[in-house]
Amino acid sequence: MLRLEKRPDPSKTWGYLAPVLAVIATMIGGGVMFALLGKDPFEAIRTIFYDPLFSEFAWYYRPQLLIKGAPLILIAIGLSMGFRAGIWNIGAEGQYIIGAICGAGAALAVYPLESALVFPVMILCGAIGGFAWSMIPAILKIKFGTNEILVSLMLVYVAEQLLASMSLGLMKNPEGFGFPGSRNLQQYASAHNAELWTGTGIHLGVVFALIAVIFSYIMLARHQMGFHIRLTGESPKAAKFAGVNPNKVVIYCLGFSGALAGLAGMFEVAGPSGQISIDFNVGYGFTAIIVAFLGRLDPFGILLAGLLMALTYIGGEIAQSSLGLPSAAIQAFQGMLLFFLLALDMLTNFKIKRTNTEVRI
Amino acid sequence: MDLSAISPTLLVASLMVAATPILLAAIGELVVEKSGVLNLGVEGMMITGAISGFAAAVLTGSPMIGFLCAALGGAALSVIFAIITQYFLSNQVATGLALTLFGLGLSAMLGQSYVGIKPPASVKLDLPLVSDIPVIGPILFSHDFTVYAALTLVTGVWWFLKYTRGGLILRAVGESHDAAHALGYKVVRVRILAIMFGGACAGLGGAALSLVRVPQWTEGMTAGAGWIALAIVVFASWKPARVLLGAYLFGGVAVLQLNLQAAGVSIPVEYLSMSPYLITIVVLVVMSANRSKSALNAPAALGRVFHASR
Known part of the structure; x- marks a missing residue:
């Protein structure tokens, strides 16, 4: 018989190995799933993981990697802080939407004013919007002990409505011939989140994502708040004795992730997406949860995981058009x-041991 | 705007139908949580049940087989959760989220060829004379059978938890898995069975949505119903009778806002559609505000990982 024995400390080796093995296992499991759908599994896996990087059209797909990866990384960095402390913000999708609405709203309010100040104001509004939306579950949790998982999730549906x-009413393009959706910010020079270098896919959101990675690394490794967050997650009791204010941790974790999700939404609406529309959000806020775990809640891990997940998005789109693989x-x-x-x-936390070798069957 | 067009009798009758999917999912989750497991994958199991039930009903032409397959589909998905949390000792919150994400994707994939199809009509109670009694007839005696099935299930769960040995063991496992283990109860086995029951109930709830309430298949059609079911369990402070109350309350809000939309109230449709979610939040706040009362009822081992060291 096999028995699990708790490791005194989590294994470092398995910490690195588990995500890699999980990706391999998913390729196998996904291959089986694609085969059941009647597709060639090897071709499907190659299309998803290889083609975006190395096929003949890779010059088009590689920049997409950064465009799709940036919002995922931004949101996941924020979420990872909370997940470390045992504070579950799963409403990032809602904060992302509100950030986009606030950012675009700021631009549309001053349209057609051309000024260098427009974009910074939009960034600020996007972050504040996401922050404010995440403060709802935060304050309810502190004041009344309400479960932040359910509240933040309910707010996603509210944000979608x-x-x-917004896209049918207040922000609808007055020159849009009655179609739903706002003005296209890509055609509004001051508000357009354009590529910094053409053809690279690097827009300001990508830069912000990188800054967020470095910031959260320093925060967790060097700053007292980061220490408090880790302590709260690993042992709430010890944190209490050490004088950590749990309310502060809640506000910080939810606020930080909300602001980053809001930023991600704002960069998306001002750049790749261009306008506020009914189907503006595509689930980055939920996928970012996977990114955060795949990256082991570690800033640099999240960077890699975000890129990998962006790869599956792009590969999935290619497979959709070339193999007819359903988008779902x-x-x-x-x-x-x-x-x-x-x-x-x-395997990171437990060792597998044989209980009794003599009566092995 | 014409509010007089809203008939109270029809309102009550339709709220019972509207509440049934949530009621089924919530009563299943109540049993799961009573065994000390927090399964946040209700939404995923519900939508998987919705499509597997829908597909089976369309293929066989029998809504009964549809409901059976929905329960099986939901239970099958919950087995993934059961294995990962009980044998691989994973974090239940994260695994539940994964189940929801996976279920949403899987259902959308399975449901591609079923968009826009009408399912076979479900069985409706229609007693001569009795169903025609004004007010009482439409409210009590002329519903789809799922409405009665859900009510029976709630009663059954209440009776099981309160009066049977099995219910006692289940609650013991949920209160203190270490103590239950020391007494010789199979903690993992009890929990896996509870999780599967929860999955089957969520699947039935999904089918009640896709075969009776809507009845149609659209991607992501549960639209948060699974999460509302989770909230109802908290609202009910883990008591079956209050789950019924909670579900009917939410059904009432959902139906009322639809009626207000139809009556042409001057509030924009989007804001009316928000109301069930906003009310869920308000209810959660009210429930958690008097913490001393409700928290006492929460299973003590809820969400904690059980690892038998001996």
């Missing part, structure tokens, strides 16, 4: 990845 209302398949594929990761994570 608000988005619909990639969502199931990403969910599967999280399953494998969580299962393999056991």
